[in-house]
Amino acid sequence: MIISKKQAFQDFASAKGLKSTKQRDIILDSFLSCHQHLTTEELYLKLKTDNPNIGFATVYRTLKLFAESGIAREIQFGDGQTRYEHMHAGEHHDHLVCTRCGAIVEFENETIEKLQSEVAAQHGFTIKNHKLELYGYCVKCS
Amino acid sequence: MIISKKQAFQDFASAKGLKSTKQRDIILDSFLSCHQHLTTEELYLKLKTDNPNIGFATVYRTLKLFAESGIAREIQFGDGQTRYEHMHAGEHHDHLVCTRCGAIVEFENETIEKLQSEVAAQHGFTIKNHKLELYGYCVKCS
DNA sequence: TCGTATATTGATAATCATTTTCAAAAAGGC
DNA sequence: GCCTTTTTGAAAATGATTATCAATATACGA
Numbered sequence: 001m002i003i004s005k006k007q008a009f010q011d012f013a014s015a016k017g018l019k020s021t022k023q024r025d026i027i028l029d030s031f032l033s034c035h036q037h038l039t040t041e042e043l044y045l046k047l048k049t050d051n052p053n054i055g056f057a058t059v060y061r062t063l064k065l066f067a068e069s070g071i072a073r074e075i076q077f078g079d080g081q082t083r084y085e086h087m088h089a090g091e092h093h094d095h096l097v098c099t100r101c102g103a104i105v106e107f108e109n110e111t112i113e114k115l116q117s118e119v120a121a122q123h124g125f126t127i128k129n130h131k132l133e134l135y136g137y138c139v140k141c142s
Numbered sequence: 143m144i145i146s147k148k149q150a151f152q153d154f155a156s157a158k159g160l161k162s163t164k165q166r167d168i169i170l171d172s173f174l175s176c177h178q179h180l181t182t183e184e185l186y187l188k189l190k191t192d193n194p195n196i197g198f199a200t201v202y203r204t205l206k207l208f209a210e211s212g213i214a215r216e217i218q219f220g221d222g223q224t225r226y227e228h229m230h231a232g233e234h235h236d237h238l239v240c241t242r243c244g245a246i247v248e249f250e251n252e253t254i255e256k257l258q259s260e261v262a263a264q265h266g267f268t269i270k271n272h273k274l275e276l277y278g279y280c281v282k283c284s
Numbered sequence: 285t286c287g288t289a290t291a292t293t294g295a296t297a298a299t300c301a302t303t304t305t306c307a308a309a310a311a312g313g314c
Numbered sequence: 315g316c317c318t319t320t321t322t323g324a325a326a327a328t329g330a331t332t333a334t335c336a337a338t339a340t341a342c343g344a
Contacts, residue, residue, distance in 0.1 A: 019311050019320055040302085055323040060302065078218060080301070080331090096267050105265050112261075115254050116276055123247050124281035125238050131275045134258055139266035161291055161340050182331085197294035202331065222302090222330070 005032055005071045005086070012069035023054055027062045036085045037075065037104050043084075077104075077133065092130075098138035105138070147174055147213045147228070154211035165196055169204045178227045179217065179246050185226075219246075219275065234272075240280035247280070 009028060013020065030047050031038075044059040063084050066072035073087045077097055092113065096105040112132070120127045136142075151170060155162065172189050173180075186201040205226050208214035215229045219239055234255065238247040254274070262269045278284075 017320090021310075021321065023322070053323085057303080057324080058322060061321090074220075076218060076220060078216075082301080096262060096265055098267070099270065105267070107261050107265065109257060109261055112254055112257050115251060115257070116274075119249050119251055119254075120238060120276050120278065123238055123249065124284075125240070125247070125276065125278050126284040127276050127278035128241065129277050131273065131277070132258075133274075134262050134267065134269050134272045136262065136267050136269035136271075142266075142268040159291085163292065163339075165293070195294085199295080199332080200293060203292090224330080 009066065009069050009071050012071075013065075018065075023058050024062055024065075026051055026054065027059060028066070031063070031066065031072070031084070032086070036106070037083045038085075039081045039083055041081070075131070094132035094134075096134045096136070096138070098141055099135050100137055100141035103138045103140075151208065151211050151213050154213075155207075160207075165200050166204055166207075168193055168196065169201060170208070173205070173208065173214070173226070174228070178248070179225045180227075181223045181225055183223070217273070236274035236276075238276045238278070238280070240283055241277050242279055242283035245280045245282075 006028060010020075013024075027043070027047065031043060034043065034046070040056070040060055040063055043063070044054075044056045047054050047059065063072065066084065067074050071087055072084045075083045075085055075095070077083065077095075091108070093106040093108045094112075096107060098104075116130055117127065148170060152162070155166075169185070169189065173185060176185065176188070182198070182202055182205055185205070186196075186198045189196050189201065205214065208226065209216050213229055214226045217225045217227055217237070219225065219237075233250065235248040235250045236254075238249060240246075258272055259269065
């Protein structure tokens, strides 16, 4: 899984004529080995421990590249920070967000996806992607 | 409809011990008579024509109050700006967003809502609100 | 109506996340 | 190795939003 993501990004990079650099490799490894939904800042801090020489501008730039390449997706939960999550080809998942403790649970629901397509078709829209987030309290917090 | 929103905000204000001010009245009228999904800046610019003496800090503060009072809701479409839309008691609508021309279409779908509740229940979540946005191209742009 | 306590305003400064700038360093051909 | 182009890191810039604070307005009791 991780290997194919690496491959996918390398394909994207060479197709775009990007040069391969140490920094991007490090950031890619770190991102792929990381839990989901992390902030640019979180990844930057995590990296800095082992690689104090990587600047945060590079982390920002590289995560944007990951999103562009399709191996990551930007998500925003309304707390002002952009998060990045791994993107698994072909599948899509949505989020339950606990507004008390910040816990994030992922879920998938094909019926909802199908209904979304129907709604879009009714309005003549061609859907590229979507975002569904349910906000509330998790088991522990309610 | 507009009158009841005004009433609703006044109830909220008095319950919170807020004083009634000219500025808030003007902003409330302007907001209620406005199209949906407007940016704080858009409302500020619109106001400034007739009321050059209202500061944008007040507009920001007041829109946050509207959201708190329940007559408005904050929405974010990922373009970096917070938008406010009218909130109709008891009903909830979601959005189709055209990523080319920026068109926004609202829709409601009870079945999706029901499925969301089911998903939340399965994970032990108590849902307070949710957000569903479908991004793609509208009829004209596709 | 007057005074007083409290909330609100507007201008400005501050903040926070993100982006841009730019000179120096690194990569990829040839 | 040379030369062109991309990338990097540090710092400055940006853009949206929030906090600060003195001046002003409001509510309410005397």
